[in-house]
């Protein structure tokens with residue numbers, strides 16, 4: 001048995017066999033061969049293995065997910081058997097005496113590039129399919145042992161160095177009971193996705209991948225941040241009891257689902273949810289969310305080969321607005337960059353991606369991308385209660401420029417006879433210290449603020465939110481952060497604006513009493529945190545929390561702030 005400590009990233013307890021996920025290296029080198037027949041035989045064997053694998057996946061997909069999803073694998077089988085791809089590979093091996101993987105890679109790359117350069121959406125999709133099939137054949141040619149996360153078909157806990165947002169998006173909740181990674185923090189995007197999928201997760205363990213063998217029994221305790229490898233029977237029993245107790249607690253919280261969020265002294269606040277896809281709305285409603293406080297639209301742009309069209313975006317935004325049935329939905333415009341990459345944009349690598357060309361900076365430069373998104377949003381606005389929010393605003397100039405583009409697109413749509421809501425509120429994320437400090441000026445021009453503490457903390461403390469070696473500096477309760485939050489809330493309220501918070505701090509049980517005392521109007525968090533937060537706020541009185549917040553602002557360290565909050569909790573018990 002081996003115990004590892006990490007960061008509790010998504011609540012709950014999972015007990016299952018480990019599935020170690022390592023991204024394979026598909027790179028190939030050209031080699032001259034003397035025995036071309038042996039290379040041809042190797043290719044045939046790899047094709048046969050790929051064929052068997054695809055047929056099995058297709059049959060399973062058909063049974064579990066239906067005909068439509070299974071069609072993808074039918075088209076992969078067609079490519080695998082397409083003589084127009086395979087014959088040129090064979091003749092390259094024979095005529096140039098090169099190794100099979102090189103011949104395949106060269107030939108397929110030519111086809112992929114040709115398809116990608118065509119205008120037709122159908123051919124562009126074929127390029128993506130061909131890339132998948134090529135990887136599958138290469139996997140066998142290179143002897144790589146790799147199962148993609150989407151192919152997992154038994155109950156497991158995924159163990160990985162890190163999970164990219166697209167890996168996380170592929171995880172099937174029916175089989176993936178939990179995950180644990182070497183790197184990442186509570187605000188890394190894999191952790192955020194885990195919470196929206198409601199899968200227990202522990203991240204930032206530093207060494208789980210080397211401590212665990214594929215197939216080991218492991219426990220992931222997403223409440224405490226523990227990973228237990230090969231536990232004894234007695235420990236498994238203990239965790240099963242903890243799992244049951246947590247399930248009972250969740251049942252208790254569920255009773256608050258249709259209740260408003262009111263403090264003990266009658267102050268209403270709004271509890272909203274952060275979502276990444278339209279599918280997440282079901283979880284928001286199930287968990288009693290009163291609004292969507294942050295829709296991270298970048299997931300629409302990831303996991304595909306090209307930018308999503310206006311129509312694709314319109315359908316997604318409309319779907320969220322309709323499902324929320326008139327409750328507010330804050331949609332954040334594209335926030336790509338940092339730890340969220342879009343390979344097809346082919347942006348140059350940067351020394352400091354979190355300080356670089358990301359979010360609204362990219363959108364103001366690539367106006368084609370930004371305008372398409374704004375049009376889709378404006379068109380969708382008539383289907384619900386839409387609020388638009390720009391991320392990573394550092395200057396008032398950026399806000400004005402982004403707003404002007406929105407106004408231009410709105411005027412164009414109206415002149416085309418397309419209806420647009422007149423009620424759209426326009427806000428910004430406050431996640432850069434310059435904007436927090438200048439909040440009084442911003443408050444004159446925006447309808448609302450949403451404080452993005454995930455970034456605000458990393459920029460204020462100069463501590464990369466992804467780097468566990470400086471995680472000790474990533475301090476939500478540092479009085480410096482609390483003072484910035486207070487400045488923003490006070491500045492907004494002086495101008496009659498509302499303030500939300502959509503960073504992870506908004507759902508943090510230690511921060512909530514202080515935020516309530518500081519006067520935060522809207523708390524936006526992972527859907528699963530809403531009911532515990534509602535239960536907590538119901539037991540707090542705002543006037544007491546005002547006094548608590550005033551004390552916290554005068555403390556010198558984060559540790560003192562935590563001790564202060566714990567002392568009032570102890571007194572209340």
Ligand code: PEP
Pocket residue numbers: 187294296335431451452453454455456502503504
């Ligand atoms: C934030 O920075 O607090 C935030 C909510 O945005 P993201 O985590 O997507 O950067």
Ligand code: MG
Pocket residue numbers: 391431452454455
């Ligand atoms: Mg951010």
